[in-house]
Amino acid sequence: MKENKDYIKKSIALFILLFFPFMIISIGIGKELNVEFFGCLFIEAFISIHMSLFVLLPLARIRTDVDYRRVFWKYFNIRMFILLICDFFVTPYVCALDFFAIFIGGFIIVPISGFIHNKGWFGTSNNTITSSTPSKSIITCSKCGAEVITGNKFCTNCGAPIDGNTVTIIPSSGVKKTVPYSSFAAMYKKDEDIMVQEFIKNELKKVGILNINDLMPREALKRKNILTIIFSVLLYVYVSLFFFHFPILTYIIGAVIIFLFYKYMNKFNYMKYMIKEVKSRPSEKISNIVMSVKGSLVEDNGKVFRKVFYIVAVILALITFIKPRILYEKMDGGYGVRYYAFGLTNFTSATIPEEHNGKPVISLRGNTFSNMFFLKEVKLPDTITEIRGQAFKNCIKLKEVNIPKNLEYLGGGAFYGAINIREIELPDTLTFLGGEAFKDARNLTKVKLSNQLTEIRGNTFENCIKLESIDIPDSVTRIGGHAFYNDRMLKKVKFGYDSQLKEIGSSAFRLCDNLRSITLPNGVIINDRAFKESPTIINYFDIAGSSNKIYNHSKSLMLMPNESDWVYDDDYNKLYNLYLLSSEYNSYSKTGKYEIRIVGNGIDETVVLYSTNKYVIVNDYMEIEYNSETYTEGGVYITLYYNDEQLSV
Numbered sequence: 035m036k037e038n039k040d041y042i043k044k045s046i047a048l049f050i051l052l053f054f055p056f057m058i059i060s061i062g063i064g065k066e067l068n069v070e071f072f073g074c075l076f077i078e079a080f081i082s083i084h085m086s087l088f089v090l091l092p093l094a095r096i097r098t099d100v101d102y103r104r105v106f107w108k109y110f111n112i113r114m115f116i117l118l119i120c121d122f123f124v125t126p127y128v129c130a131l132d133f134f135a136i137f138i139g140g141f142i143i144v145p146i147s148g149f150i151h152n153k154g155w156f157g158t159s160n161n162t163i164t165s166s167t168p169s170k171s172i173i174t175c176s177k178c179g180a181e182v183i184t185g186n187k188f189c190t191n192c193g194a195p196i197d198g199n200t201v202t203i204i205p206s207s208g209v210k211k212t213v214p215y216s217s218f219a220a221m222y223k224k225d226e227d228i229m230v231q232e233f234i235k236n237e238l239k240k241v242g243i244l245n246i247n248d249l250m251p252r253e254a255l256k257r258k259n260i261l262t263i264i265f266s267v268l269l270y271v272y273v274s275l276f277f278f279h280f281p282i283l284t285y286i287i288g289a290v291i292i293f294l295f296y297k298y299m300n301k302f303n304y305m306k307y308m309i310k311e312v313k314s315r316p317s318e319k320i321s322n323i324v325m326s327v328k329g330s331l332v333e334d335n336g337k338v339f340r341k342v343f344y345i346v347a348v349i350l351a352l353i354t355f356i357k358p359r360i361l362y363e364k365m366d367g368g369y370g371v372r373y374y375a376f377g378l379t380n381f382t383s384a385t386i387p388e389e390h391n392g393k394p395v396i397s398l399r400g401n402t403f404s405n406m407f408f409l410k411e412v413k414l415p416d417t418i419t420e421i422r423g424q425a426f427k428n429c430i431k432l433k434e435v436n437i438p439k440n441l442e443y444l445g446g447g448a449f450y451g452a453i454n455i456r457e458i459e460l461p462d463t464l465t466f467l468g469g470e471a472f473k474d475a476r477n478l479t480k481v482k483l484s485n486q487l488t489e490i491r492g493n494t495f496e497n498c499i500k501l502e503s504i505d506i507p508d509s510v511t512r513i514g515g516h517a518f519y520n521d522r523m524l525k526k527v528k529f530g531y532d533s534q535l536k537e538i539g540s541s542a543f544r545l546c547d548n549l550r551s552i553t554l555p556n557g558v559i560i561n562d563r564a565f566k567e568s569p570t571i572i573n574y575f576d577i578a579g580s581s582n583k584i585y586n587h588s589k590s591l592m593l594m595p596n597e598s599d600w601v602y603d604d605d606y607n608k609l610y611n612l613y614l615l616s617s618e619y620n621s622y623s624k625t626g627k628y629e630i631r632i633v634g635n636g637i638d639e640t641v642v643l644y645s646t647n648k649y650v651i652v653n654d655y656m657e658i659e660y661n662s663e664t665y666t667e668g669g670v671y672i673t674l675y676y677n678d679e680q681l682s683v
Contacts, residue, residue, distance in 0.1 A: 370397030550606030580649030
């Protein structure tokens with residue numbers, strides 16, 4: 035039965051060795067590089083196996099001859115922890131460094147460590163130790179008569195400490211004696227701490243103490259009890275933190291701190307206390323140290339007490355937050371919600387009251403509801419005038435939230451990653467909309483913006499992949515970089531005739547695959563990359579023609595003989611087809627004559643355009659402007675002006 039259990043344990047350990055660390059990092063690689071998961075597993079399996087065999091295991095053997103497995107697993111767990119942190123919080127490309135670490139560790143660190151410790155590649159050492167006795171004497175143990183190797187602190191046969199009172203010097207002829215490594219007692223092949231521990235146990239047996247698990251020095255017990263209280267408080271705080279929905283890194287760091295503190299607290303036991311005493315008094319006999327400490331031993335009856343404290347700490351934290359709690363911050367004119375802690379009985383909905391301590395609640399501070407992964411509904415009072423940055427960030431199940439009617443400020447990243455928000459209506463009192471406010475809101479389909487906005491900042495609607503249309507208020511003067519980046523379903527962006535737009539930033543409408551055309555106010559400064567990788571045709575309105583009429587659309591075209599070109603509306607519907615029927619150009623006088631036919635939307639008109647007369651009126655709502663001719667091909671460059679309210683379709 036015992037052999038079967040050992041076999042199962044070794045199998046589980048082997049599974050962890052070959053699978054877990056490279057599974058962690060390969061998940062990140064596949065995510066970043068968009069490659070197959072099992073291909074990543076194969077890569078990291080190769081790295082992990084070779085790292086274990088050629089770096090970690092040799093280093094463990096070099097460090098210790100007997101307990102090298104424990105050291106190996108320590109190194110292995112450290113590596114696994116580093117991979118975990120790097121994959122989720124730094125970069126999964128750490129696998130490249132991990133690969134080079136095999137060569138650096140195997141060909142540089144391992145050989146150097148072996149040289150320093152006088153051991154071979156896998157930590158092997160000579161099997162014999164040569165000891166040279168004085169030329170005229172041999173040292174033997176006076177207790178058992180065994181020969182003692184010069185420099186040993188204890189007799190290799192009986193374990194008695196070696197000093198001037200416990201050895202006998204026998205004259206010798208100076209013969210060198212080789213002591214086989216295999217002849218050493220098993221305890222002398224272990225680490226120093228384990229060897230000292232064996233000596234202490236032997237001395238305890240001599241004085242009649244057989245079970246040390248229930249005994250503690252009085253002073254050490256006091257310290258451990260104090261640390262137990264501190265640990266319980268830390269445990270209470272750590273459990274309570276889960277109700278405040280901090281980023282996951284916070285809880286990982288907290289778990290590490292809790293674990294390290296627990297390990298430190300467990301160092302306060304009788305054996306570790308004795309080892310510390312022995313090391314601090316190297317010239318004193320272990321038996322004397324044991325006897326001196328024996329008088330201060332008391333029964334450690336705090337085991338149950340400690341477990342109760344831990345359980346009480348957890349239960350108190352759960353009771354404290356059995357219902358949601360709101361932490362307020364005093365502000366000018368009222369209170370702001372600083373933190374919202376969900377409760378065990380309700381973590382899917384939240385309601386913020388209108389008043390606190392008789393004063394209105396006027397603000398949601400930053401990260402108020404962020405990272406609440408189960409939150410579905412939030413009810414806010416109309417007394418709130420500002421919602422600060424990342425207030426609802428990563429609320430992945432949030433579907434309904436009423437925007438207060440008097441809201442004036444919506445901070446950056448307020449709904450970042452709120453992937454289930456579908457509709458947002460911002461009141462006209464809103465004057466500030468922060469960047470990334472709705473970034474990655476992948477199900478957002480309908481947005482109503484405030485008529486008081488002056489800027490749509492960078493990344494505001496980035497990756498809103500289901501947003502199909504949006505009306506830009508006339509008050510907006512600038513659309514920042516990446517404002518509508520990767521909005522692949524966006525078909526219509528509408529500006530009013532009185533729009534004050536002056537600038538469109540870099541990649542503002544990049545990767546908008548369905549934005550076929552857009553009509554902008556005249557004079558807008560457009561960054562060269564604003565519509566990169568988008569099939570967008572840019573039109574302008576509010577343009578005066580030769581007849582001093584105001585046209586709300588214009589389209590520039592290069593017409594070539596025997597070819598046609600289309601003019602589209604904002605929804606990429608075909609409006610007019612223009613044909614260059616004939617072209618004549620006199621290179622000597624640099625004059626041209628061009629016959630152009632316009633068909634579509636109820637008209638079929640043919641006009642003659644001369645280079646000496648730049649404008650030709652087609653009808654009451656359309657005219658053509660001559661720009662320049664193409665000398666080599668006989669084509670002509672024109673601009674068509676028209677009013678869309680005259681269209682029949």
